[in-house]
Amino acid sequence: MREVVMNKKTNLLQLEEHFYQLADVKEPNVFHNLFPYDEIPKIAFNDRIVPHNMPENIWITDTTFRDGQQSRAPYTTEQIVTIYDYLHRLGGPKGLIRQSEFFLYSKKDRDAVYKCLERGYKFPEVTSWIRASKQDFQLVKDIGLRETGILVSCSDYHIFYKMKMTRREVMNLYLSVIRECLETGISPRCHLEDITRSDIYGFVIPFCVELMKLMDEYKIPIKIRACDTMGYGVNFPGAVIPRSVPGIIYGLTTHAGVPSELIEWHGHNDFYKAVNNSTTAWLYGASGVNCSLFGIGERTGNTPLEAMVFEYAQLKGTLDGMDTTVITELAEYFEKELGYVQPSRTPFVGSNFNVTRAGIHADGLLKNEEIYNIFDTGKFLNRPPLVSVSNTSGLAGIALWINSYYHLPKDKSVDKNSELVKKVKVWVDKQYEDGRVTVLTDKELVEEIEKCCKELNVTIGA
Structure with a gap:
């Protein structure tokens, strides 16, 4: 029993x-x-x-x-x-x-x-x-x-x-x-x-x-x-x-x-x-x-x-x-x-896991990164959210890229109404009108941003 x-x-x-x-x-x-x-x-x-x-x-x-x-x-x-x-x-x-x-x-x-x-x-x-x-x-x-x-x-x-x-x-x-x-x-x-x-x-x-x-x-x-x-x-x-x-x-x-x-x-x-x-x-x-x-x-x-x-x-x-x-x-x-490179979309470790390309997403990140970031990736992984600049990034995406790349504090950051951002966007749009299909590299963006800063007589972060 x-x-x-x-x-x-x-x-x-x-x-x-x-x-x-x-x-x-x-x-x-x-x-x-x-x-x-x-x-x-x-x-x-x-x-x-x-x-x-x-x-x-x-x-x-x-x-x-x-x-x-x-x-x-x-x-x-x-x-x-x-x-x-x-x-x-x-x-x-x-x-x-x-x-x-x-x-x-x-x-x-x-x-x-x-x-x-x-x-x-x-x-x-x-x-x-x-x-x-x-x-x-x-x-x-x-x-x-x-x-x-x-x-x-x-x-x-x-x-x-x-x-x-x-x-x-x-x-x-x-x-x-x-x-x-x-x-x-x-x-x-x-x-x-x-x-x-x-x-x-x-x-x-x-x-x-x-x-x-x-x-x-x-x-x-x-x-x-x-x-x-x-x-x-x-x-x-x-x-x-x-x-x-x-x-x-x-x-x-x-x-x-x-x-x-x-x-x-x-x-x-x-x-x-x-x-x-x-x-x-x-x-x-x-x-x-x-x-x-x-x-x-x-x-x-x-x-x-x-x-x-x-x-x-x-x-x-x-x-x-x-x-x-x-x-x-x-x-x-x-x-x-x-020599082991993570697939770019691998969660937490891939190069693109917290990178956005869409302009509407970049606009959200620019206003509040909680909108499109899974958690504070800067705090937990030493990787703040980033954007890649392409034909879909828009003004917000370019502004977010500049703020992230140059580590600009909030009081020194640029937004999508910045003259620098608008000028860079004209150049970005021209790249894709001429037939470009790849994402812009950091080196290309830095060179163009420096050129625009000289023309506008401005300094990033000033």
């Missing part, structure tokens, strides 16, 4: 949850009804709604040097240490960028780990990602790391087609590997690869129940990283598992008994949902979301770390000490040191 127990979070009586056992199927369940390979994947609904369950404490973890490094040229040791310093500053005094994971296989990677450890930062904690072998466990122990990630693929695509095993064989293999890790005193972080195509109640939940038993036995934390490897997760209420992010997190917390502080969400952006799914994981009970800087990662990339900084602030109503100006410094570092 199922026991009636008190839920300490809701303070309501509830029936003890059903115990889910491994479904050791003979044929793989690859959900071809949802993922027909010769059609677009389907999002189905059963309208089973689970409650919001956001933990009191949520945080970000970083995979820039692991998943992020799998999709680009390897970072040098010096570059890794520099970026790690930036992450420490960005996370602020509360360490909201909680961890950063590293490969350990090359001398370069190990040198970077040692140098980052020498920094002595509490956060981000240096963790590793290894193959499931005794030799690799020993390597983690020798370096002195407390925690390591281990790949435990969980969909039948991987279990049957890649590993050529049954669910029971794979579960027994994983549990033996995790036990070996625990025997060395290392805390395992289990990367449940391809969770959004897995049998949640036939494999994932029973496996995580066994992991929680091992945690009780060894008194060493075991983390669960829910990996949306192919970006199939959706955040829609009532969507069916395994695509439902709320359903997956609910299953882990409620049916598998995994504490929120031991759950991370690792998303990919194949269907443009990485940020929304990561936020959803927070809302439904995961404390951690795993990200990479600028979303650099496999295929379409991971959840962008900088995006989750601002998601955190919107959910919590505070940045809790995170220094968002570091995001701009990081973008500049990536461009100058690594």
Whole structure:
């Protein structure tokens, strides 16, 4: 008979949850009804709604040097240490960028780990990602790391087609590997690869129940990283598992008994949902979301770390000490040191993210920048709103460009009625009447403005 127990979070009586056992199927369940390979994947609904369950404490973890490094040229040791310093500053005094994971296989990677450890930062904690072998466990122990990630693929695509095993064989293999890790005193972080195509109640939940038993036995934390490897997760209420992010997190917390502080969400952006799914994981009970800087990662990339900084602030109503100006410094570092130029319309870091070309928008910005700027980007990102001058900028756009470029205070600023602005606009209009199709460069504008100032006998800012 199922026991009636008190839920300490809701303070309501509830029936003890059903115990889910491994479904050791003979044929793989690859959900071809949802993922027909010769059609677009389907999002189905059963309208089973689970409650919001956001933990009191949520945080970000970083995979820039692991998943992020799998999709680009390897970072040098010096570059890794520099970026790690930036992450420490960005996370602020509360360490909201909680961890950063590293490969350990090359001398370069190990040198970077040692140098980052020498920094002595509490956060981000240096963790590793290894193959499931005794030799690799020993390597983690020798370096002195407390925690390591281990790949435990969980969909039948991987279990049957890649590993050529049954669910029971794979579960027994994983549990033996995790036990070996625990025997060395290392805390395992289990990367449940391809969770959004897995049998949640036939494999994932029973496996995580066994992991929680091992945690009780060894008194060493075991983390669960829910990996949306192919970006199939959706955040829609009532969507069916395994695509439902709320359903997956609910299953882990409620049916598998995994504490929120031991759950991370690792998303990919194949269907443009990485940020929304990561936020959803927070809302439904995961404390951690795993990200990479600028979303650099496999295929379409991971959840962008900088995006989750601002998601955190919107959910919590505070940045809790995170220094968002570091995001701009990081973008500049990536461009100058690594030659990585952000796509121009990328939120928060692209060259045009807060630049307007439309004259009507520029007129609004000139009157009050709150009208067309998402927040005080000058304060939070050291990037005040700008305009690009073209045939659509109008008098207001030119005035705003001059004020921004020359950093003119309000009492020295020009407006669209300024003779200087009107004269420059005549020149701008002539450029496009003569067939120009590109935006005017800063150099061209400065030269023309200086010429007009001489003709009008005026000085900017005087």
